[in-house]
Amino acid sequence: MPFNLPLAELEVGKHLYWKVGQLNLHGQVFLSSWIVIGALLALVVVGTRKMEREPRGVQNLLEFLWDYLRDLARDQIGEKAYRDWLPFIGTLFLFIFVSNWGGALIPWKLIHLPSGELGAPTADINTTIALALLVSLAYFYAGLSRKGLRYFEYYVEPTPIMLPFKIVEDFTKPLSLSFRLFGNILADELVVAVLAFLVPLVVPLPAMFLGLFTSAIQALIFATLAAYYIGEAVHEEQH
Amino acid sequence: MDSITSAASVLAAGLAVGLGAIGPGIGQGTAAGGAVEGIARQPEAEGKIRGTLLLSLAFMEALTIYGLVVSLVLLFANPFAG
Numbered sequence: 001m002p003f004n005l006p007l008a009e010l011e012v013g014k015h016l017y018w019k020v021g022q023l024n025l026h027g028q029v030f031l032s033s034w035i036v037i038g039a040l041l042a043l044v045v046v047g048t049r050k051m052e053r054e055p056r057g058v059q060n061l062l063e064f065l066w067d068y069l070r071d072l073a074r075d076q077i078g079e080k081a082y083r084d085w086l087p088f089i090g091t092l093f094l095f096i097f098v099s100n101w102g103g104a105l106i107p108w109k110l111i112h113l114p115s116g117e118l119g120a121p122t123a124d125i126n127t128t129i130a131l132a133l134l135v136s137l138a139y140f141y142a143g144l145s146r147k148g149l150r151y152f153e154y155y156v157e158p159t160p161i162m163l164p165f166k167i168v169e170d171f172t173k174p175l176s177l178s179f180r181l182f183g184n185i186l187a188d189e190l191v192v193a194v195l196a197f198l199v200p201l202v203v204p205l206p207a208m209f210l211g212l213f214t215s216a217i218q219a220l221i222f223a224t225l226a227a228y229y230i231g232e233a234v235h236e237e238q239h
Numbered sequence: 240m241d242s243i244t245s246a247a248s249v250l251a252a253g254l255a256v257g258l259g260a261i262g263p264g265i266g267q268g269t270a271a272g273g274a275v276e277g278i279a280r281q282p283e284a285e286g287k288i289r290g291t292l293l294l295s296l297a298f299m300e301a302l303t304i305y306g307l308v309v310s311l312v313l314l315f316a317n318p319f320a321g
Contacts, residue, residue, distance in 0.1 A: 176301070176305075179301075179304070179305055179308050180301040180304060180305075182308065183301070183304035183305065183307050183308045183311075184300075184301070184304055186308075186311065187304060187307055214297070214300075217293060217294070217297045218297065220294070221294065221297055221298070224294070
C-alpha cells in the first residue's frame with residue numbers, strides 16, 4: 001500500500017517474517033499475541049494474589065468476568081456439561097477480546113519493527129483460523145467423549161437426508177467463524193486507517209468507537225458460537 | 240499483473256462488497272423494525288430485545304464481511320496476479 005500515515009501505516013500483506021526451518025512465520029502476530037497473553041496473565045495473577053472475602057479492585061473485575069462467562073457457557077452448553085468447557089470458552093473470549101481492543105487502543109506505532117507493523121493478532125487470518133480449528137476439535141472431542149460413537153447419530157437426526165448438510169456444516173463452521181472475526185477486525189482497522197488518511201483529526205474518532213464496540217461484540221459472538229457448537233455436540237436427545 | 244486481470248479484479252472487488260451488502264441490509268432493516276415493534280409493544284423488555292438485536296445484527300453483518308474478505312483478497316493478495 002502506498003499510504004504513509006502518521007499514526008499507523010496501512011499495510012495489508014506485509015509481515016515481519018521469521019524463518020523457522022522451512023516455515024515463514026508472521027513475527028508481528030507472535031509478538032502482539034505474546035503481549036496480549038502476558039497482559040492477561042499479569043491481570044489474573046495480580047487479581048488472585050491476595051483474595052479477600054469481599055472482592056475489591058481487580059479481584060472484583062475478575063469475579064464479574066467469571067460470572068459473565070459462566071452464564072454464557074451455561075446458557076449455551078447446559079447445566080450438565082458446562083463446567084468442563086468453561087475454561088476453554090473463557091480463554092477464547094478473553095484472548096479475542098483483549099487482542100481486539102489491544103489492537104485498537106495500544107499505540108503500536110511506538111514500537112518499530114524492521115518490516116510490517118504490530119496490531120491486533122486477530123487481524124491476521126492465521127490466528128483466527130487456528131482458533132476456529134480449535135473450536136472444531138473441541139466440539140468433536142466433546143461429543144465423542146460424552147456419547148462415544150453414538151455422537152454420529154446426530155448426523156442422521158431427524159432424518160438421514162440431513163447427512164450431507166451436516167457434513168458440509170462441519171466444514172463451514174470453522175470457515176465462517178474464522179472469516180467473521182478476521183474480516184470484522186481487519187475492516188475496523190482499515191476504516192479507521194482510511195479515515196485517518198483523509199482527515200487526521202477528530203473525524204476518525206466515531207469510527208474508532210464503533211470499532212471498539214464491534215470488536216467486543218465479535219469476541220462475544222465467537223465465544224457464544226463456540227459454546228453453542230459444543231452444546232450441540234453434547235446435547236442429549238430426550239426420548 | 241496484466242491490465243485485464245487488474246481491471247477485472249478491481250471491478251470484482253467492488254461488486255463483492257456492493258452486492259454482498261444488499262441482502263444483509265434488507266435483513267438488518269427487517270430485524271431492527273421487528274425490534275422497534277417489540278419495544279413499542281413491551282417497553283419493559285427493551286434490554287433483552289436490544290441484546291438479541293445487536294447479536295443478530297452482528298451475524299448479518301458477517302455476510303457483508305465475507306464479501307469484504309473476498310475483495311481484500313482480490314486487492315491485496317490476488318491469486319491471479321501471476
